[in-house]
Amino acid sequence: MGLAASDERFVAAVRGRLSDATVDLRNEEITEMGGQACASLAAGQPRRAVVEELAGHGLPDAAARELVILARSTLCDSDSSGSEPGTGGQD
Numbered sequence: 796m797g798l799a800a801s802d803e804r805f806v807a808a809v810r811g812r813l814s815d816a817t818v819d820l821r822n823e824e825i826t827e828m829g830g831q832a833c834a835s836l837a838a839g840q841p842r843r844a845v846v847e848e849l850a851g852h853g854l855p856d857a858a859a860r861e862l863v864i865l866a867r868s869t870l871c872d873s874d875s876s877g878s879e880p881g882t883g884g885q886d
Contacts, residue, residue, distance in 0.1 A: 805826065826870075828854075828866075829862065
């Protein structure tokens with residue numbers, strides 16, 4: 796099964812902006828990190844804590860910050876149905 800449209804937009808944005816930092820990551824891994832960022836932000840964690848969480852996965856701090864920004868603008872906000880990012884609105 797392919798990625799949902801919002802996931803595809805997110806991956807394209809990440810690949811475009813962070814190609815060096817994400818060259819060794821699969822699209823699914825990028826989407827998973829974006830979903831993790833969205834879930835953490837939705838749970839009320841400060842953006843700095845979310846960045847640190849992603850940096851723990853091996854991303855440089857600057858790349859982790861940019862990934863959070865991209866997730867907020869392309870992945871988190873695109874999901875108004877209440878489903879988890881990365882599921883395409885399906886269970």
